[in-house]
Amino acid sequence: MLQQLAQAGLVNVVRGPQEEAAAVWLAERWGAVEAVVAVGACGLVTRLIAPLIGNKDSDPAVLVVDPQGRFVVPLLGGHAAGGDRLSQEIAALVGGQAVLTGAGSAHGRLPLDAFGQAWGWRRGAGDWRSLMVKAAGGLPTSLRQESGCDLWQELEAAASCEAAGPASLVIAPHSGQGCRWHPPSLWLGIGCERETSLSVLERLVAEGLEQQGLAPEAVAGLASIDRKGDEPALLALAERRGWPLRLYDALTLAAVAVPHPSEAVAREMGTPSVAEAAALQAAAQAGGPARLLIEKRIARAGAGERGAATLAVALAGRQWAPQRGSLHLVGSGPGPIDLLSGDARRALAAATVWVGYGLYLDLLEPLRRPDQLRREGRLTEETARCTEALDLARQGLDVALISSGDSGIYGMAGLALELWLQLPVLDRPAFTVHPGLSALQLAAARAGAPLMHDFCTISLSDRLTPWEVIERRLMGAASGDFVVALYNPRSLGRPWQLGRAIELLLEGRPAGTPVLLARQLGRAEERLSLHTLGSLPEDQVDMLTLVLVGNSSTRIQDGRMVTPRGYPGAALA
Numbered sequence: 001m002l003q004q005l006a007q008a009g010l011v012n013v014v015r016g017p018q019e020e021a022a023a024v025w026l027a028e029r030w031g032a033v034e035a036v037v038a039v040g041a042c043g044l045v046t047r048l049i050a051p052l053i054g055n056k057d058s059d060p061a062v063l064v065v066d067p068q069g070r071f072v073v074p075l076l077g078g079h080a081a082g083g084d085r086l087s088q089e090i091a092a093l094v095g096g097q098a099v100l101t102g103a104g105s106a107h108g109r110l111p112l113d114a115f116g117q118a119w120g121w122r123r124g125a126g127d128w129r130s131l132m133v134k135a136a137g138g139l140p141t142s143l144r145q146e147s148g149c150d151l152w153q154e155l156e157a158a159a160s161c162e163a164a165g166p167a168s169l170v171i172a173p174h175s176g177q178g179c180r181w182h183p184p185s186l187w188l189g190i191g192c193e194r195e196t197s198l199s200v201l202e203r204l205v206a207e208g209l210e211q212q213g214l215a216p217e218a219v220a221g222l223a224s225i226d227r228k229g230d231e232p233a234l235l236a237l238a239e240r241r242g243w244p245l246r247l248y249d250a251l252t253l254a255a256v257a258v259p260h261p262s263e264a265v266a267r268e269m270g271t272p273s274v275a276e277a278a279a280l281q282a283a284a285q286a287g288g289p290a291r292l293l294i295e296k297r298i299a300r301a302g303a304g305e306r307g308a309a310t311l312a313v314a315l316a317g318r319q320w321a322p323q324r325g326s327l328h329l330v331g332s333g334p335g336p337i338d339l340l341s342g343d344a345r346r347a348l349a350a351a352t353v354w355v356g357y358g359l360y361l362d363l364l365e366p367l368r369r370p371d372q373l374r375r376e377g378r379l380t381e382e383t384a385r386c387t388e389a390l391d392l393a394r395q396g397l398d399v400a401l402i403s404s405g406d407s408g409i410y411g412m413a414g415l416a417l418e419l420w421l422q423l424p425v426l427d428r429p430a431f432t433v434h435p436g437l438s439a440l441q442l443a444a445a446r447a448g449a450p451l452m453h454d455f456c457t458i459s460l461s462d463r464l465t466p467w468e469v470i471e472r473r474l475m476g477a478a479s480g481d482f483v484v485a486l487y488n489p490r491s492l493g494r495p496w497q498l499g500r501a502i503e504l505l506l507e508g509r510p511a512g513t514p515v516l517l518a519r520q521l522g523r524a525e526e527r528l529s530l531h532t533l534g535s536l537p538e539d540q541v542d543m544l545t546l547v548l549v550g551n552s553s554t555r556i557q558d559g560r561m562v563t564p565r566g567y568p569g570a571a572l573a
Contacts, residue, residue, distance in 0.1 A: 120396020126179030148183025189279025196307025288317015331436025
């Protein structure tokens, strides 16, 4: 089981010592790991970690999995350390159940002290313990949101939050009263002299943010002119704080209207502003209206320092954190949830938002939790769905983009990847395609063993592919004697293509060639029927049907369709 988790990238497996030395072994690693996953008894693990427990803000998550993999129990760090979320991912992977004992989880409510991480935010100051005690008592939470993605308010689990009275939960770029979540919406524009000391930049940023009551946790990134792309202090600041660095050429910055243009800067840099223009340009590029919160301010070298620097801060209308987000392409399979792979289940469990066509989302709905948002799109609006999913991932969310079957076979993976590749590298969230089960595979399994030799798949839909190209492919499949799976075979608007496909295939194989019609695979309405190529009942075929045509050696015997693994004339060892 541990090896399965390691292969999924969830844990690094380290074999511990025998029980009598386990406490020492854990103590040596306690402050260096994000989570401890133990396979065994809860009582034993509780005794081992009891002397090590400090506080919820620094302790790792501790999860216990029973030896059969039936239950995953987060003992420690369910909220702050992400134990609840990790337990849901592990349970999805091993086919078990996450046992969450927190008050919020028991009632399907958001963990207010942890949920913002899933939305790309950073947690700020506040009396979080009192807030959680109040929430555990079932009392509503007063809310004020000033920045960041607000789609979370549509969640069933967010029903206890209301925008009324003095806010005890605030989502904003500023520090202040109440418990604070900070969406990544601030852009720091920085200009500096050559070889400026890092300490000058750090002091300038810290003092600038503090004086305006802005939270460092709300910073999305840094911005400057491209000539500063090799400035050691600027690069060091970006790396140390984990802030991406956007660079713009002088022509782009010169086109940005700023309150404090400088002729001296224009002569030196080719643009009348670096800090203010870069901050505004980066905020505008993130999306929504950009507003300058801190106008240009200057810091000069002190004792033992070199150089000088300027700072400006702009607020973006939308949050931006692709380095925190991820886009997962998940195929729902032909229908039954039990045919989903563990990898796909884990991706769904980890996602904050599910995006897809309603029918495909419905198939997976039993797996969706109250803290996961469902975003539906229309059947023919694939580009819009891909764009929305990618946009949410760029904002710092983990997004599952769901299609039917295998997302890499006539699914959304290709279109999503094309859009992803069009983005600048800095704007790309993590991108993963999770293999699924195609209708072709399930149809073959239902029929017997028709894919034991070379086969191909051809879609008869000419909405995206010219019919002339489809005909050439059909003729190639016929002459090559492939087993052929026909997707999208016939619709009300395209009633004739299937007949033409049969004509072309008959040019390369006999009329008695077996054909399987598989409709509504994996669903309650599933219907399978075996026919021959020369007498195929076209009127029984629609867009929910897969047509599987055998090759010249395929036969039907005792109600089973089989293509021999050997081939006529082949010498088999």
